[in-house]
Amino acid sequence: MTITLPQNNFLLEEVYNSPISFVDDEIHITNNNNPKIVDCLKEIYGNDVKIRYIAETNTCPICNAEIGCNGTKTFNLNKKHIIKKQKYYCKNKACQHYFTTKTDKFIPIGCNYTFEIQTEGLIVAGIAYSSYEKKSELINHYLETNISRQTIYYHINKRSEEYLIKKEKEVENLLKNLNIEPTGVYHYDEQVIWVNGEIYFRMTILDAGNNMIISDIIIFHENFSKETVNSFLKSALRGLPLDAIVTDGDRSYPTIIDALGAIQQKCVFHKMQNLMKKVYKKLRILKRTTKNCKDKIEELKKQKQKLKGKKRNKKGRISNKDKKREKLKKQLDTLKNKIKETKVKLKKAKKERDELEKNVERISNIFKSKTVKSAERKFNTLYNKVEHLPNEIQSFIKNLSRDLNRTLNHIIDDKIPNTNNKLEGYYKITLPRYLKKIYRTEKGLNIKLRLNRIRWTERNVIQRKIASTS
Numbered sequence: 001m002t003i004t005l006p007q008n009n010f011l012l013e014e015v016y017n018s019p020i021s022f023v024d025d026e027i028h029i030t031n032n033n034n035p036k037i038v039d040c041l042k043e044i045y046g047n048d049v050k051i052r053y054i055a056e057t058n059t060c061p062i063c064n065a066e067i068g069c070n071g072t073k074t075f076n077l078n079k080k081h082i083i084k085k086q087k088y089y090c091k092n093k094a095c096q097h098y099f100t101t102k103t104d105k106f107i108p109i110g111c112n113y114t115f116e117i118q119t120e121g122l123i124v125a126g127i128a129y130s131s132y133e134k135k136s137e138l139i140n141h142y143l144e145t146n147i148s149r150q151t152i153y154y155h156i157n158k159r160s161e162e163y164l165i166k167k168e169k170e171v172e173n174l175l176k177n178l179n180i181e182p183t184g185v186y187h188y189d190e191q192v193i194w195v196n197g198e199i200y201f202r203m204t205i206l207d208a209g210n211n212m213i214i215s216d217i218i219i220f221h222e223n224f225s226k227e228t229v230n231s232f233l234k235s236a237l238r239g240l241p242l243d244a245i246v247t248d249g250d251r252s253y254p255t256i257i258d259a260l261g262a263i264q265q266k267c268v269f270h271k272m273q274n275l276m277k278k279v280y281k282k283l284r285i286l287k288r289t290t291k292n293c294k295d296k297i298e299e300l301k302k303q304k305q306k307l308k309g310k311k312r313n314k315k316g317r318i319s320n321k322d323k324k325r326e327k328l329k330k331q332l333d334t335l336k337n338k339i340k341e342t343k344v345k346l347k348k349a350k351k352e353r354d355e356l357e358k359n360v361e362r363i364s365n366i367f368k369s370k371t372v373k374s375a376e377r378k379f380n381t382l383y384n385k386v387e388h389l390p391n392e393i394q395s396f397i398k399n400l401s402r403d404l405n406r407t408l409n410h411i412i413d414d415k416i417p418n419t420n421n422k423l424e425g426y427y428k429i430t431l432p433r434y435l436k437k438i439y440r441t442e443k444g445l446n447i448k449l450r451l452n453r454i455r456w457t458e459r460n461v462i463q464r465k466i467a468s469t470s
Contacts, residue, residue: 026050026084031101035114038081052084053101061099065092073100076112079146113155117145119163121152126451129435160447167454171462175212178465183209184241185415187423188233189248193218194437195445202431202449203229205236206423208246209415211460213426213453218445226252233260244409244416246423249274254406265409268367269419271400275363278392279356286353293346297339304335352390359393363400367418372411379404430456 020037021028027041031053038051052072060067068091072084090097107114120139124130130138132149139147175181191202199221205214215236219228233245233256244263247253248270257264307328362382369375379400382389386397400407410418430452439445 026052028052028054030056031103032056035106054086055101060090060097062097063092063095078113078117118155118159121156122163126455164450171457174462182207182240184243187246187420189423191427196440203232208417230256246420263409264406265416266406267420275396286349289349293342296342300335300339372408375408
């Protein structure tokens with residue numbers, strides 16, 4: 001009996017492609033059906049149901065003559081279901097071809113696992129980093145199979161290139177269909193990575209407008225130089241619209257970016273970070289000084305109060321013969337002077353701290369200005385009295401005077417971001433700090449980065465575009 005099953009949640013079109021038939025106590029399915037159908041049938045009819053794969057046609061693949069059945073071959077599908085494959089022979093005596101039902105459309109020859117199962121390890125790796133042991137546990141738990149970590153390792157190494165090329169092509173087509181193109185404003189930065197103890201640089205260009213990754217490569221530290229950055233930017237941005245590039249404060253970037261004919265926006269966050277490293281160091285010293293002074297004043301006050309308790313209730317001038325009162329007075333005067341000195345020191349520390357924080361706020365307001373004229377006015381106010389500012393602020397203002405214009409381009413054009421935070425965020429998501437030193441081979445690291453680029457593009461570029469147009 002041949003039946004056509006409904007196209008329900010269990011039997012999607014990708015799984016169910018041709019009718020199945022019941023023969024005696026078995027279910028026969030053709031090799032045109034995805035092996036997922038076995039899971040569906042087991043779900044519907046129970047694990048004890050017998051399933052046999054049969055050939056789609058009844059003719060010999062060699063001579064097209066009629067074929068006959070010749071027993072079966074047992075097969076452990078995904079190390080989960082025992083099924084049978086029908087064996088055949090050609091009835092043409094001149095041919096006498098023997099063959100077994102082929103399933104290589106879905107299952108590689110000589111393997112128990114389907115192509116889909118073989119890529120599960122890569123799918124898990126693309127979502128989050130995990131050991132091969134944990135990948136094995138996850139896959140076995142959700143797919144109810146029994147795949148080992150060594151098999152997953154083998155599949156990832158063998159199937160990764162094919163899988164990644166396919167996924168990257170799918171993503172590329174989606175970007176084209178959604179008309180997602182480079183906007184002309186980009187982020188550029190480098191991330192330091194260790195591979196088997198060796199230092200590598202990860203060089204990345206990210207589109208500031210739509211989050212699209214323009215280029216993302218790793219290079220051995222000995223091959224990294226100013227010329228490398230120049231060549232990378234030139235080749236990656238060739239033929240693309242180019243208006244501005246957001247970078248950190250590396251001194252080699254202005255020359256390179258000017259040669260490309262682009263505007264450079266120096267990352268304000270990095271600028272402020274460089275300032276705050278010095279300021280925080282001074283603030284920590286002042287904070288300790290403030291705390292120590294307060295503690296010292298409290299301790300001196302306690303000592304003073306204790307001595308006052310010993311004071312006799314006599315009034316007037318102390319007699320030269322009253323040595324005890326004279327000694328006590330000297331001790332109290334000494335404590336009083338120490339408290340006074342400590343309060344002066346405390347006041348000075350508070351004043352320095354307030355002045356530092358006030359000037360940091362003034363510098364921050366330069367970059368928050370609504371117009372370049374306003375930003376320059378705020379800068380000049382500080383620059384004109386630079387010699388009277390704290391040392392940490394002095395050195396920053398003098399350095400800022402050399403490249404102020406390159407930090408204010410975000411005010412002129414609101415399409416230019418004022419920081420490289422988007423690219424920093426991309427690094428933290430795709431390769432956070434705890435993963436930067438664990439990889440032992442370039443291949444393993446590249447697989448991880450390519451998987452993360454695909455996931456980033458799907459979630460932060462494609463889905464964002466779809467959401468904005470719906």
